[in-house]
Amino acid sequence: MNSYKQDIRNHQYIEKTIARSNFQNSLAGQKRIQKVLIGIFSIFIAAFLSIVTLLAGGVLVTISNVLRVNHFNLIEITAIILYTIALIIFVVRSYEVASVTCVLALIVIGIVIYISFEAKNQRTGIGFWLLCLGLSIAFALVSATIKAFFIAISSMYYGAIGEFLAIVGYGLIAEALIIGVSKIQKENDGDGLITIIAAIPVILAAAMIAKKAIKGSPKFIWIKEAAVFWTSIGGTSFYKADLTDTCFDSSHLPHTDFREANLTRTSFENVTGLEFSRLQGTILENPKVRKLLVNKRGSYEDYTAAKLNGANLKNANLTEAILIGVTALDADFSEATLSGACIQEWNINKNTRFTGVKCSHVYLKCTKQGDRIILSERKPDSGEFQDGDFEKWIDKLQETVDVILRDGFNLRAFGISLAKAAQEHEGLDFSRYSIENKGGGIFVGKVGVSPQADKSAIHQTITNYYYNELYIQGEKANILLNPAGEVEIMESNNQNINADGNVDMSSGNNITVGGNVTNSNLTLADANSQVSNSIQQLRDISTDTSGELAKILSTLQKSITDEPALSENQKKEALEAVETIAEEGKKPSAERGNKLCSMALNALKGIASAVTDASKLAEVFKTYLPTLASILGI
Template identity: 50%
Template sequence: SGKDYTGANLSGANLKGANLAGAILIGANLNGADLTDANLEGANLSKAQVLDVDFSGANLTETCIEDWSINSRTSFKDVTCKIIYIKQGKHGFLEPKPDSGEFQDGEFEQWIDELQETVDVLLHDFDFGGWKALGTAIDKTANKYQGINKSRWKIEQKDENIVLAQIGVSPTADKPAIHQSITNNYYNELSIQGNKANILLNPSEKVEIMENKNENPTVSGDLVSGDKTTSGNVNLSGVNITNSDHMSWVNLNGQINNTIQQLQDIKTEKGEDLATILTALQESINGDSVLSEAQKKEALEAVETIAEEGKKTSGERLRKLCSMALNALKGLTAAVTDTSKLATTLKTYLPTLTALLDL
């Protein structure tokens, strides 16, 4: 008990009846583990992966579960849990649930089930630029509607350039309004990206940016609820979406320079460190003779996404968007040789970058 298993790979482990009281399991991989009847009282499961875990009969009282990952097959049958904490502070666990009193028999399992509610939206034209558009859409919607959990969302590839986005919401959230807002803002952002690309590539043409022309387009997307799918047509009244693929990697550098400058202007130690690393990544991408132009464009888009999220406070930052951008960079470098400048730079800075982004 009380041992430190931070980041440990315990996937599939047989931990039935184990005494893990007070254990530190931050970021541990427990996917598929058997934790039936285990004692996890006071344990720290922040950022732990607990997909398909069987917690049946386990003691989870006073455990911290900030940003842990569960799924519908994570079992909490007959668990003992009087109080759970959903935030980890510098000097202990914060934000106990329930808000007052203690969970009674069966209430914790019900509370966990409610946490898994989502708004599911099918999104088209989803290349790498779509990740940034979705992040912006979630941000804007969360500012307008209550009940959105910005730290709990995922995307699942359904077809080429089509994904299913699942965004965590509370049971009392206005799901239809949130669905409509996310869809509107997503296509709105894609249109802005496309029009800005047109201006960069065709400066002689007069292109009206959507931010000025049409702030509230009418959009109906595909809402997925349970096993039923209700399809609708995407109708962007008066808006012409231009695919952001036309933006060359050269033009992306200007955007990145501006964003990095904004990071430096924040004048925090983390902001300056992040700006230094992103500048190094940008320079390595531009000077990389191994990467194709398409790969450079994708890598620069990832750097731009990280820079944009880096400007936000830790609480506002979309960590999964940062993770996807980092994964894109890692995927690119895994596909090239060791002579890649980007591969060398990323290997050097990856641990620090991950820490700066609180991943």
């Protein structure tokens, strides 16, 4: 058994500021007496709720008794087989709408047939059979869920041994209750045997569900979360605590509450037990990120769109890792290895640390084609970064021109103004850009430039072309092209940098978190109508990719419109991005504005950050955005 230098079990640090504390080699969570008491209480609750298992078997027994047929006849055997199949389906699919609907349908149809035809004639038949089958399956599903929950608790406390003992114990409790009830009611042996047979698949299903839940299966994650809550009662709590730069290295931290804690640069190297702790509202909630923070081994792994804000990745091995769209504000990559990593559209800021980073080269673009990953836009273009070169190169990405845009924002006009400005000025790097909503209809467009670029001239050109394009589109009846008093270059002390994607700021409402960047006069219905028209025109072109592109955009349109987590402005912003892609998709590939398409895709990725990973929209974006990028060639 491991020995730990510090015992912080049951300690409460709720909402405390304990930054830069040393909890290295600590033991957290609950003390043994608590585990024993909660375990015993769980057994009693599980035993009491075993009555649900009795009900499942009892309803099956009723079929033979009411229909006045012998046990194990074709009618009863068929019911048992369907009952078992239903439990198997439940283990595979969980409480999906289709599964629950089928069970409810059995009950409702059985009731309708029984009341309409059988009750009047005082004869039971198929209606009663369907009703009993539906009820027995429903009781079995509830019972399996309850038992899975308590098996998961035992597994979290005592591992495989606890899981085995729980399965055997709950099985024996159920069988003892069945036998006891049979004796009290003086049932015949067949009734008790049927009830026991009905209990066996319930126990086995519960064991399999518990194992899936412990492993983090999305279908049963709610069971694990409930069990983690139960096993964390009274344990060590860092709820909303400030743990900035705190060290937990080599500690054992199960049954601990880290919810909404500030984990900026908190070190969890070689920590165990986090999978059984409450981690909501922290970067530890993502199992893949949690594993990286613990073992620091992320070479060749795909961390696309991972949230690494404040992550302590000192000495981490991220060789050839895919870091597309990663947000790593305030993260610490000191002494980490980044050679060959793809940092396309990653988001960092001036507080992201790269001291002593080991990196020979990186890639700014990564295209996924099935199982293949194609890397491009290597930096440096030739040769390798020498010691300290990577950190200096990253620092250069902080150079930006910030353009104030008033009375709303038009994504298409901004993209066109950037493209035209790039033709007239050297040093404009509009592969780095972002839009920040300052409120009151004022937006700040940020564009990357080289240190030697003429910022004032670039600023003036972008502004002029932007408002001129608005005039062409008919959005403004009377345009004054950027009065001299409004030509200003804003300086930011806290820029967030996005390689080959966005440059954003940590203050304000950035487009990447769903800021309002649409025409405020456009209704959601109007935006939907415009998108539908553009998609239909795309379908009518009939090129090699127009059909697939139109299908994907239609799916995105429906998912965006139906997503309840998005505000109306966010939906309009996302639909504008979809429309932009549809308009560009109608053009031959050589004439397409790839940077404009890239901006639209980035806007959609920003919208994705406003919804949970479990939402249908997030799933649609994850499925289709890479394909969309591949079709558009960006």
